[in-house]
Amino acid sequence: MSHQYHLKIWRQKNSQSEGKFENYSIDNIHSDMTLLEMLDVLNQQLAIKGEDPVSFDHDCREGICGSCSLVINGNPHGPDSGTTSCQIFMRKFPNGSQLVIEPFRAKAFPLIKDLVVNRSAFDRIIASGGYVSVDTGSSVDANATPISKIAAEMAMDSAACIGCGACVAACRNGSAMLFVGAKVSHLALLPQGDPERSRRVQNMMTQMDDEGFGSCTNMGSCAGACPKDISLDNIARLNQEYMRSLLKG
Amino acid sequence: MKYMNSIAYKWIMALTGWAWALFVMTHMIGNMLIFSGAKAYNTYSHFLVSNPLIYIAEAGLVLTILGHSFTGLFLFFKNRYCSKPLTYSVKPTRNKGASFSSQSMAYTGSFMLAFLITHLITFKYGTLYMVKYEDKEMRDIFRLVVEVFHNPNYVIWYIISLFFVGVHLSHGVSSGFQSLGLIHGKSRNIIKIIGYFYAIIVALGFMAQPIFMYFFYRG
Ligand code: HEM
Numbered sequence: 176m177s178h179q180y181h182l183k184i185w186r187q188k189n190s191q192s193e194g195k196f197e198n199y200s201i202d203n204i205h206s207d208m209t210l211l212e213m214l215d216v217l218n219q220q221l222a223i224k225g226e227d228p229v230s231f232d233h234d235c236r237e238g239i240c241g242s243c244s245l246v247i248n249g250n251p252h253g254p255d256s257g258t259t260s261c262q263i264f265m266r267k268f269p270n271g272s273q274l275v276i277e278p279f280r281a282k283a284f285p286l287i288k289d290l291v292v293n294r295s296a297f298d299r300i301i302a303s304g305g306y307v308s309v310d311t312g313s314s315v316d317a318n319a320t321p322i323s324k325i326a327a328e329m330a331m332d333s334a335a336c337i338g339c340g341a342c343v344a345a346c347r348n349g350s351a352m353l354f355v356g357a358k359v360s361h362l363a364l365l366p367q368g369d370p371e372r373s374r375r376v377q378n379m380m381t382q383m384d385d386e387g388f389g390s391c392t393n394m395g396s397c398a399g400a401c402p403k404d405i406s407l408d409n410i411a412r413l414n415q416e417y418m419r420s421l422l423k424g
Numbered sequence: 425m426k427y428m429n430s431i432a433y434k435w436i437m438a439l440t441g442w443a444w445a446l447f448v449m450t451h452m453i454g455n456m457l458i459f460s461g462a463k464a465y466n467t468y469s470h471f472l473v474s475n476p477l478i479y480i481a482e483a484g485l486v487l488t489i490l491g492h493s494f495t496g497l498f499l500f501f502k503n504r505y506c507s508k509p510l511t512y513s514v515k516p517t518r519n520k521g522a523s524f525s526s527q528s529m530a531y532t533g534s535f536m537l538a539f540l541i542t543h544l545i546t547f548k549y550g551t552l553y554m555v556k557y558e559d560k561e562m563r564d565i566f567r568l569v570v571e572v573f574h575n576p577n578y579v580i581w582y583i584i585s586l587f588f589v590g591v592h593l594s595h596g597v598s599s600g601f602q603s604l605g606l607i608h609g610k611s612r613n614i615i616k617i618i619g620y621f622y623a624i625i626v627a628l629g630f631m632a633q634p635i636f637m638y639f640f641y642r643g
């Protein structure tokens with residue numbers, strides 16, 4: 176089935192220039208195309224006309240890398256829960272409807288061009304504590320470190336975070352608490368994370384604040400927008416990990 | 425390492441918020457003595473203000489409300505105008521949005537602060553009537569309350585204020601659990617419901633008093 180859409184897309188040359196919405200009409204869009212493929216078609220048409228194509232981030236296009244970062248009709252990664260922008264199919268949007276496409280907005284994610292924002296603040300948060308010390312030497316026997324089924328499952332749930340930044344984009348405070356919560360939880364739940372446990376939460380929180388992310392008001396839009404359904408329990412655990420780090424040192 | 429990070433501020437909000445949430449609940453329950461008449465109400469009030477511990481309690485309340493309000497407003501401005509200067513041109517759908525109460529904490533809170541000040545002026549520092557029960561002289565606060573609660577403007581203002589107290593608490597009580605890391609898995613929904621009930625009980629409990637006085641009490 177071939178559909179037609181009215182697009183309202185944020186265009187901005189670079190971080191210094193002023194951005195504004197630009198309107199485009201597009202037709203002959205197959206309902207089984209993804210949203211990003213629809214943007215590819217638009218860009219092809221713009222290129223043929225000699226216009227500047229719309230810049231947007233993407234890599235795997237299968238919902239695992241966390242590169243894509245669009246806000247569609249006010250929703251980071253579109254209206255559905257548990258989905259990345261690259262996994263949205265055009266059949267989701269009725270024929271003839273309007274799609275407003277904006278970049279992730281937060282002070283800690285400065286805009287580079289059009290729909291592309293700089294999310295390297297997340298890398299610096301990880302570098303400040305999201306790692307573990309490993310033993311060197313010959314490789315260890317499998318299962319040498321016993322981990323309970325429950326701890327393994329919970330750590331896996333937290334580890335599902337792909338670091339896309341939708342939590343920050345959804346948050347009215349531009350807070351990265353869900354991201355930091357997932358990363359801290361993932362390692363705090365496992366024995367491998369123990370040596371740096373206290374230092375990790377303290378350093379990552381300091382880095383989060385220094386990057387200009389806001390603080391949490393427990394509104395919960397982050398968990399709603401998360402394409403990997405990271406739950407608010409991760410923030411509760413982060414709060415407790417910080418308390419623990421002060422008491423235990 | 426900085427100790428005052430975003431989490432530390434949240435504990436301040438949660439602990440001071442909870443202290444006041446407990447206070448407003450006990451205050452509401454204590455005030456229910458208004459339904460038992462002047463003597464019970466005045467004796468209870470006299471018992472509270474003549475107890476030397478009242479100074480410690482009052483100092484604690486003043487400190488916690490100042491800490492809560494300043495931290496709350498500081499976080500509000502830091503978050504809204506520094507961390508998220510731009511918002512989106514379309515409202516998000518429900519699953520990716522936030523509740524009204526959680527988005528309006530700073531507004532309902534500021535309103536409550538204004539209400540609190542007028543409330544103290546009206547009652548604590550209001551007209552000083554005296555009464556004698558078995559040779560014991562004490563303040564006739566009941567008379568003042570009756571007087572105030574027969575003024576329709578005040579009753580409306582009071583009910584609107586309590587509505588905002590309820591909205592603030594409907595997010596605040598359960599939010600405090602999350603801030604202190606006391607929510608895991610299935611308990612989340614139960615704690616949310618407890619928070620709503622807490623807010624409704626406090627708000628309706630307080631509202632019942634001026635409504636009863638205005639419509640039914642003819643002293
Ligand atoms: C009767 C008085 C009050 C009570 C019982 C109360 C209760 C609470 C509670 C329990 C919280 C949740 C804390 C958390 O999420 O960790 C909260 C949050 C908040 N309160 Fe109050 N509050 C009161 C007065 C005020 C006042 C006067 C203000 C402001 C002037 C205020 C502003 C806020 C703000 C902005 C938050 C959200 C803070 C955040 O989540 O970062 N509150 N309040």
Ligand code: FES
Pocket residue numbers: 232233234235236237238239240241242243259260261262
């Ligand atoms: S492009 Fe990799 S998750 Fe969307």
